[in-house]
Every structure is written in C-alpha cells, then in structure tokens.
Amino acid sequence: MADASLSAEVWDALRQLAYEDGERVAVRSALSHAKERATLDVRLGAARTRLSEAEQAVAHASTARRAIEDQIEDTNLRTKRTEARLASGRLQSEREVQAAQTELENLQATAVQNDEAWLLATSNEDTAKSAVPGLTAALASEERAAEDRQAAAEREVADAERRLAAIDAVRRDAAQKLPPDIRDRYRALYPKTGGRPFAEAIAGECSNCHRSVPAASVQMIRAHTGVPSCPSCGRLLLAP
Numbered sequence: 001m002a003d004a005s006l007s008a009e010v011w012d013a014l015r016q017l018a019y020e021d022g023e024r025v026a027v028r029s030a031l032s033h034a035k036e037r038a039t040l041d042v043r044l045g046a047a048r049t050r051l052s053e054a055e056q057a058v059a060h061a062s063t064a065r066r067a068i069e070d071q072i073e074d075t076n077l078r079t080k081r082t083e084a085r086l087a088s089g090r091l092q093s094e095r096e097v098q099a100a101q102t103e104l105e106n107l108q109a110t111a112v113q114n115d116e117a118w119l120l121a122t123s124n125e126d127t128a129k130s131a132v133p134g135l136t137a138a139l140a141s142e143e144r145a146a147e148d149r150q151a152a153a154e155r156e157v158a159d160a161e162r163r164l165a166a167i168d169a170v171r172r173d174a175a176q177k178l179p180p181d182i183r184d185r186y187r188a189l190y191p192k193t194g195g196r197p198f199a200e201a202i203a204g205e206c207s208n209c210h211r212s213v214p215a216a217s218v219q220m221i222r223a224h225t226g227v228p229s230c231p232s233c234g235r236l237l238l239a240p
C-alpha cells in the first residue's frame with residue numbers, strides 16, 4: 001500500500017467500482033429471474049395440469065361406466081340363459097327347478113344393483129365431463145396471457161443484458177484508474193465475494209462481516225493513503 005495519498009481520481013474510481021458492483025449483482029439477479037420466466041411459465045403449466053387432470057378424471061369415469069355396462073350385459077345374458085333353462089322343461093327334479101329359480105332371483109337383485117351403479121357411474125362421468133370445457137377455455141386464455149408474459153420477460157432479459165454491458169464498460173474504465181496493486185487485489189477478490197469485493201468501514205466495523213477494523217486501517221481510509229483489507233473477510237475497505 002502506497003504511503004502517498006491516493007488521488008481523488010482513484011478515490012472516485014473506487015467508489016464508482018463499488019457502486020457498479022452492487023448494480024451488477026442486482027441486474028444479474030433480475031436477469032436470471034427474467035430468463036426463468038421466459039422459459040418456464042408457472043401459471044400456464046398449472047392450467048395445463050388442471051385440464052389434463054380433468055381429462056384423466058373423465059377417462060377414469062368412462063372406464064368405470066363401461067365396466068358396469070359389461071357387468072349389465074353379463075347379468076342379462078345369464079338371466080336369459082336361466083330363464084331359457086326354466087322354460088325348456090328339461091330340468092329333471094324339483095331341486096333343480098328351485099336352484100334355477102333362486103339363481104334367477106339373485107340375478108334380478110344383481111340387475112337392480114347394476115342399474116343403480118350405472119346411474120351413479122354416468123352421473124360421475126357427466127360431472128367429470130362438465131369440468132372440461134371451462135378448463136379448456138381457461139387454458140386457451142392462459143396461453144394468450146403467457147405469450148404476452150413471455151414477450152415481456154424476453155424484453156426484460158434484453159434490457160438486463162444491455163444494462164450489464166453498460167455496467168461492465170464503466171467497471172472496466174474505473175478499474176483502469178486504480179493502482180495496479182489495488183486492481184490485482186480487487187480482481188482476486190471478485191469471484192470469491194460473489195462480485196462484491198468492497199465493504200465499508202463504519203464506526204470501526206466492516207459492513208460485510210461486522211468484525212472490528214484496526215485503528216491503523218481506519219486512519220488509512222481517513223487519510224486516503226490506501227485501501228486496507230478487512231482482517232476477517234478480506235474485503236477492500238472504503239469510507240461510508
């Protein structure tokens with residue numbers, strides 16, 4: 001660190017660099033959010049999921065209704081066969097006739113249960129189907145809104161990229177004005193500090209890690225004779 005006072009130009013460059021570093025972190029975060037919004041639309045995804053779930057519910061209800069219809073057909077067939085057997089006069093004993101009649105009664109009871117199950121199944125199917133048109137329309141309108149949102153997000157991405165380029169141009173100019181030793185320390189710290197190599201010494205404390213700053217460093221900052229490092233987090237300390 002130089003003993004001589006750092007020039008006002010160096011001091012301005014340090015402050016500008018610290019300020020632009022902060023801007024850069026904010027713009028990079030805005031850029032990453034805008035990129036995320038441009039590629040993944042959460043509301044559109046949710047509308048698609050709701051419609052697809054409703055369509056699955058219809059398919060499920062239709063399958064259940066068809067299973068009952070198969071059962072109805074089967075019960076009808078067995079009823080006809082049993083009736084035919086009873087009408088054929090080929091049943092030998094009273095016991096066989098009795099058994100066939102009991103079977104017929106059971107089949108008739110099953111038919112009543114089948115009808116009830118069919119009514120319930122068709123009602124479920126109708127309910128499931130009734131949700132689909134509304135969700136289809138909602139998806140179509142969400143798709144239109146998503147196009148607008150995507151266009152806005154893409155504009156934000158382009159704006160943020162332009163802002164970053166401008167910030168980096170200012171940072172490069174400011175860095176050129178620094179004494180080489182300070183510039184080297186700045187560059188080494190940049191990737192290690194998430195792009196924030198500077199901190200402020202406020203009331204004898206580092207604004208980043210809140211550990212105390214030695215009196216000699218505070219004096220150096222006050223007298224503009226150099227840029228001390230925080231002994232704890234290593235950041236370059238400036239005056240607030």
Ligand SMILES: [Zn+2]
Pocket residue numbers: 199206207208209210211230231232233234235
């Ligand atoms: Zn610190």
